[in-house]
Amino acid sequence: MESTSTPERILRGIALTLVILFFMFPIFWIFMMSFQTNETILQIPPSLSFTPTLSNYMALITGKLTTAAGTLDIAFMGNLGNSVFLSTASVAVSLLLGVPAAYAFARHKFRGSEDIAFTLLSFRFAPPLLVLLPLTQYFQWLGLSDTYIGLIWVYQLICLPLILWIVRGYFEDISADVEYAYRIAGHSWFATFRKIALPLAGPGIAAAGLLAFIFAWNNFVFALVLASASKQPVTVGALAFVTSSGIQYGQIAAAIVLSIAPTLALALYAQRYLVEGLSLGAVKG
Amino acid sequence: MASVTTARKAPSGFRISKKALPYVLSLPALLVCIGILIPFFTAVINSFQRYRLSQPWARQFNWGENYLNFFTDPSFWNTLRVSLTYAGLTVVLELLLGLGIALLLQKRSAFNNFVSIMLLMPLMIAPALAALMWKLMTNPGFGILSYFASLVGLDNFRWASSPDTALLTVVLVDIWVYTPFIMILLLAGLRSLPTQPFEAAALDGVPRTFVFFRITLPMLTPYILTATLFRLLDSIQQFDIIYAMTQGGPGDTLTVFQVEAYLNFFQSTNVGRSAALLIILWAITYLLSNIFIKNWLRLRERARGEA
Amino acid sequence: MTTLQLQNITKRYKSQAVLDDLTLDVADGETLVLFGPSGAGKTVLLRLIAGVIEPDAGKIVIGGEDMTEVDAEHRGIGMAFQNFALFPHMNAFDNIASPLEANRSSAAGIREGVEKVAKLLKIDHVLSHRPKALSNGQKQRTALARALAGSPPVLLLDDPLRNVDAKLRFEMRLELPRLLAKQGATVIYVTQDYKEAMALGDRIAVMSQGRIRQIGTPEDIYNTPADIDIARLFGDPTINLLTVIPKKDASGVYVELSNVRVPLPSMPESVVGKECVLGLRPETIVFTEPSAQGAIPVTVEAETPLNEKTVTLLLTARGREILLSRPAGTPGPSSGPAAIAVNGAAAFLFDKESGARIATPATTTNRNGEAA
Numbered sequence: 001m002e003s004t005s006t007p008e009r010i011l012r013g014i015a016l017t018l019v020i021l022f023f024m025f026p027i028f029w030i031f032m033m034s035f036q037t038n039e040t041i042l043q044i045p046p047s048l049s050f051t052p053t054l055s056n057y058m059a060l061i062t063g064k065l066t067t068a069a070g071t072l073d074i075a076f077m078g079n080l081g082n083s084v085f086l087s088t089a090s091v092a093v094s095l096l097l098g099v100p101a102a103y104a105f106a107r108h109k110f111r112g113s114e115d116i117a118f119t120l121l122s123f124r125f126a127p128p129l130l131v132l133l134p135l136t137q138y139f140q141w142l143g144l145s146d147t148y149i150g151l152i153w154v155y156q157l158i159c160l161p162l163i164l165w166i167v168r169g170y171f172e173d174i175s176a177d178v179e180y181a182y183r184i185a186g187h188s189w190f191a192t193f194r195k196i197a198l199p200l201a202g203p204g205i206a207a208a209g210l211l212a213f214i215f216a217w218n219n220f221v222f223a224l225v226l227a228s229a230s231k232q233p234v235t236v237g238a239l240a241f242v243t244s245s246g247i248q249y250g251q252i253a254a255a256i257v258l259s260i261a262p263t264l265a266l267a268l269y270a271q272r273y274l275v276e277g278l279s280l281g282a283v284k285g
Numbered sequence: 286m287a288s289v290t291t292a293r294k295a296p297s298g299f300r301i302s303k304k305a306l307p308y309v310l311s312l313p314a315l316l317v318c319i320g321i322l323i324p325f326f327t328a329v330i331n332s333f334q335r336y337r338l339s340q341p342w343a344r345q346f347n348w349g350e351n352y353l354n355f356f357t358d359p360s361f362w363n364t365l366r367v368s369l370t371y372a373g374l375t376v377v378l379e380l381l382l383g384l385g386i387a388l389l390l391q392k393r394s395a396f397n398n399f400v401s402i403m404l405l406m407p408l409m410i411a412p413a414l415a416a417l418m419w420k421l422m423t424n425p426g427f428g429i430l431s432y433f434a435s436l437v438g439l440d441n442f443r444w445a446s447s448p449d450t451a452l453l454t455v456v457l458v459d460i461w462v463y464t465p466f467i468m469i470l471l472l473a474g475l476r477s478l479p480t481q482p483f484e485a486a487a488l489d490g491v492p493r494t495f496v497f498f499r500i501t502l503p504m505l506t507p508y509i510l511t512a513t514l515f516r517l518l519d520s521i522q523q524f525d526i527i528y529a530m531t532q533g534g535p536g537d538t539l540t541v542f543q544v545e546a547y548l549n550f551f552q553s554t555n556v557g558r559s560a561a562l563l564i565i566l567w568a569i570t571y572l573l574s575n576i577f578i579k580n581w582l583r584l585r586e587r588a589r590g591e592a
Numbered sequence: 593m594t595t596l597q598l599q600n601i602t603k604r605y606k607s608q609a610v611l612d613d614l615t616l617d618v619a620d621g622e623t624l625v626l627f628g629p630s631g632a633g634k635t636v637l638l639r640l641i642a643g644v645i646e647p648d649a650g651k652i653v654i655g656g657e658d659m660t661e662v663d664a665e666h667r668g669i670g671m672a673f674q675n676f677a678l679f680p681h682m683n684a685f686d687n688i689a690s691p692l693e694a695n696r697s698s699a700a701g702i703r704e705g706v707e708k709v710a711k712l713l714k715i716d717h718v719l720s721h722r723p724k725a726l727s728n729g730q731k732q733r734t735a736l737a738r739a740l741a742g743s744p745p746v747l748l749l750d751d752p753l754r755n756v757d758a759k760l761r762f763e764m765r766l767e768l769p770r771l772l773a774k775q776g777a778t779v780i781y782v783t784q785d786y787k788e789a790m791a792l793g794d795r796i797a798v799m800s801q802g803r804i805r806q807i808g809t810p811e812d813i814y815n816t817p818a819d820i821d822i823a824r825l826f827g828d829p830t831i832n833l834l835t836v837i838p839k840k841d842a843s844g845v846y847v848e849l850s851n852v853r854v855p856l857p858s859m860p861e862s863v864v865g866k867e868c869v870l871g872l873r874p875e876t877i878v879f880t881e882p883s884a885q886g887a888i889p890v891t892v893e894a895e896t897p898l899n900e901k902t903v904t905l906l907l908t909a910r911g912r913e914i915l916l917s918r919p920a921g922t923p924g925p926s927s928g929p930a931a932i933a934v935n936g937a938a939a940f941l942f943d944k945e946s947g948a949r950i951a952t953p954a955t956t957t958n959r960n961g962e963a964a
Binding site for chain 1: 639642643644663664665666667669670671673675677678679680681690691693694695738742
């Protein structure tokens with residue numbers, strides 16, 4: 001397959017260019033748009049030459065948008081803060097619950113362990129609204145509606161299966177003998193878990209955590225159903241923002257850029273583990 | 286090397302018994318999830334009830350009526366049709382495109398690796414936000430895609446706002462977001478294939494189409510199957526892209542299962558019908574996920590074996 | 593006082609018994625070698641003793657205390673694994689220090705302990721290296737040092753020389769007995785190499801299929817193997833095994849090899865007329881003059897020098913292969929026709945059907961000082 005003729009190489013080049021254009025252009029375009037004023041955005045035909053402005057970002061950060069019609073409050077920074085808090089807290093809880101469970105599933109094939117692991121996995125594939133809609137009523141009843149605790153709890157549906165299955169794979173990759181050796185040397189199971197299993201599975205745990213963070217951040221429907229404006233993350237907040245200030249295109253673009261930047265940065269950082277994480281450990285990258 | 290026998294300590298004090306340890310470790314995770322299972326059963330019960338939020342007093346069991354009504358309910362058939370069309374279109378197109386890109390990037394080189402990482406970026410964007418990006422790009426006033434459409438003579442091309450092209454538009458967004466998923470899985474699959482059969486075929490001068498259909502594809506099948514089922518499971522339940530883009534509209538053009546259930550619950554407050562819709566969707570995904578998990582397990586076993 | 597008793601140990605995986613009602617006593621300070629083919633259950637047995645897996649039935653008594661239910665960390669055991677099982681994220685020092693840390697020794701005590709055992713095993717110059725940066729030999733020594741560092745009263749060594757090269761294996765085979773003697777621990781040593789078993793064991797337990805087939809001193813095993821399999825496993829070159837039917841006349845029991853009469857003194861008369869297997873150690877066979885009394889004509893097929901001895905492959909008139917071993921440098925034909933003499937008094941006789949040894953040979957043989 002090495003013998004590539006010149007016309008073929010040209011065709012491949014064209015195909016690859018089109019692919020890159022298709023997948024990269026929207027990001028590029030939104031990014032450009034976020035540095036433009038509404039006047040340059042609305043220009044027809046669109047032009048690449050414009051004076052970049054930070055006013056869109058300034059408006060978002062200060063939360064005040066001054067237009068000819070008056071001042072408009074933008075709650076977007078609150079949404080961004082909610083996203084950071086909800087995702088971080090959810091992943092932290094998930095790691096706390098999921099890593100010991102993953103260790104139990106990897107090391108001790110106890111009765112029912114496979115069934116439980118698969119039940120947890122099946123959450124990943126069930127329609128989320130099936131659970132979310134009745135949950136609204138339970139949350140009202142429990143006083144959890146529109147609380148961070150309630151949201152973080154439900155976010156476990158996203159984070160836990162992911163962490164459980166990826167980290168379990170990493171624990172399984174550690175030779176049992178290495179752990180036995182530490183036990184025999186005179187250390188308790190907990191010391192063995194802490195000093196041997198955790199450090200050796202460390203990179204996997206970190207990657208699973210990052211991926212869980214990305215998935216939690218990108219979630220839309222959970223917060224749409226369960227959170228009011230003050231608790232909404234960026235995914236829901238941006239949509240509300242579009243509806244409320246339909247014509248502030250520059251700010252919308254800037255809000256989108258701010259909303260997608262964290263996950264893109266994390267993905268680039270954790271790219272080595274993406275394949276494994278996305279396939280829940282079924283494919284190694 | 287102090288004393289010889291100090292290593293042995295009498296087992297005493299608080300210890301978790303060996304048998305109980307795995308249960309103790311996994312219990313917290315289970316408890317958290319069990320709390321989430323209860324609403325599932327509530328949904329099952331709701332689906333067998335006549336239950337409207339606007340008329341809570343009239344709530345009563347009507348047993349299979351919600352389901353039976355579906356047979357004569359054109360809007361249910363519309364939901365089923367739209368959901369299946371959406372899932373079928375996106376999965377097939379993404380599979381073809383993803384396989385093509387994976388083949389383009391198959392050779393390990395710094396450039397190819399860089400491109401494959403770049404192409405992953407849409408997948409890392411929240412689908413709801415991706416839909417907003419495309420909403421901006423297809424804005425009739427300034428959207429770059431509307432401008433391109435007008436350049437090729439499609440004046441007033443209305444993308445998601447027109448019933449004729451709404452499905453096409455959301456499918457396009459889905460392709461943009463999820464093709465990288467299939468691409469990256471198949472790329473990992475392609476690169477993990479043994480090289481000998483290909484070298485042997487090249488030495489024997491076997492035509493490349495033959496190599497592709499008789500060696501590459503069969504060997505890639507488990508990866509293709511896993512990626513397809515993974516996507517199918519997600520795609521049949523798509524909510525984020527469609528809701529953020531059109532909220533199921535225009536009209537009922539895009540009322541796929543979850544969108545329809547959401548609208549039923551919050552707009553027409555018909556909890557019973559909404560629950561029944563979701564149970565049907567759940568049954569479909571349950572079947573699919575059983576097939577999927579078998580496949581996925583086999584692949585996972587293999588990946589672990591190579592580690 | 594650390595004796596070790598295993599009483600009626602049974603361990604199954606699925607329904608397959610890996611260890612089948614196994615009983616074993618190891619005396620204080622003794623080195624017992626577990627010898628047997630892979631799959632015999634040796635490694636499982638070590639893990640049971642160490643406490644990382646549990647028996648389905650039976651008792652494990654260490655130093656007079658029932659340890660069957662006791663966690664691995666409380667058993668006072670040091671173990672070296674066949675695959676070394678070093679902690680990949682710790683350097684050699686920390687690896688070796690792990691049992692000392694569990695003892696809650698002081699930092700100075702740990703340092704002293706590690707350096708002492710590292711010096712003993714000649715790895716004191718690589719203590720700061722991670723396992724990845726160690727050669728195979730250094731890994732093996734680090735694993736051994738880790739097992740020894742806590743001065744455990746019981747040492748379990750699971751084929752520690754298996755994964756090291758031949759030269760190092762040879763060195764360690766000479767070095768280990770001294771090291772183990774110095775340690776004074778009760779040792780169970782697993783190996784598949786009969787020379788290692790002979791060199792290291794106070795006693796050898798031969799295992800196969802989850803049972804102990806024979807247990808005894810190296811001399812016992814070599815000189816009175818319980819059956820054909822054990823006779824074949826111990827000895828290099830391998831024992832010659834020839835199917836024969838013993839006969840009897842006025843002067844006693846004998847067999848015929850190439851129509852030459854080989855008397856078997858001390859063999860019971862019950863073997864006469866029964867299909868048996870005659871076992872001849874290669875070193876009990878010597879070249880002789882063709883005209884000598886009892887000389888068996890053979891053809892020399894090939895000659896292989898094997899370190900301190902020379903091994904010759906011979907073909908009898910009936911086409912049966914026989915190996916002859918003689919000290920290197922002693923004269924002998926290297927091709928063509930020759931004649932050999934067989935010492936019937938040093939021959940084994942096994943029952944062909946069951947494989948069991950029928951009677952002890954009258955004279956025992958010297959094994960070139962291998963276990964002396």
